[in-house]
Amino acid sequence: xxxxxxxxxxxxxxxxxxxxxxxxxxxxxxxxxxxxxxxxxxxxxxxxxxxxxxxxxxxxxxxxxxxxxxxxxxxxxxxxxxxxxxxxxxxxxxxxxxxxxxxxxxxxxxxxxxxxxxxxxxxx
Numbered sequence: 001x002x003x004x005x006x007x008x009x010x011x012x013x014x015x016x017x018x019x020x021x022x023x024x025x026x027x028x029x030x031x032x033x034x035x036x037x038x039x040x041x042x043x044x045x046x047x048x049x050x051x052x053x054x055x056x057x058x059x060x061x062x063x064x065x066x067x068x069x070x071x072x073x074x075x076x077x078x079x080x081x082x083x084x085x086x087x088x089x090x091x092x093x094x095x096x097x098x099x100x101x102x103x104x105x106x107x108x109x110x111x112x113x114x115x116x117x118x119x120x121x122x123x124x
Contacts, residue, residue, distance in 0.1 A: 006059070008062055008064065009057060010057070011056045011057065012055055013043050013047075013053060013054050014039040014046075015039070016036075018031050018032060022112075024088075024089055024091075025092045068090065068095060070098075073090075074099065075087060075098065084111065085111045088110065096108070096109070
């Protein structure tokens with residue numbers, strides 16, 4: 001990506017997709033690092049031989065997200081199982097999914113939804 005004043009707004013010369021699915025944050029970051037390294041190497045070859053093609057991004061389509069806060073990683077029994085499972089999926093060591101059980105704070109390292117993901121937990 002070419003650097004410009006805006007965030008994620010410069011022209012790009014390569015792109016790739018990865019399936020998120022049920023991958024946890026660490027697994028997804030590792031896969032993105034591998035794909036990114038492969039795409040960077042290919043881009044450098046294209047720049048070197050002059051075959052690179054730059055694509056300008058449409059500024060109207062550029063989006064950004066706020067940094068995830070620790071409060072957003074707190075599991076909520078009044079929320080859906082799917083929403084809580086997504087919090088666990090997005091968690092890292094630096095910002096783990098958490099809950100309180102019998103007055104003790106717990107980190108949740110893995111979670112999966114039961115067949116009926118619409119069912120709500122009434123208490124921990």
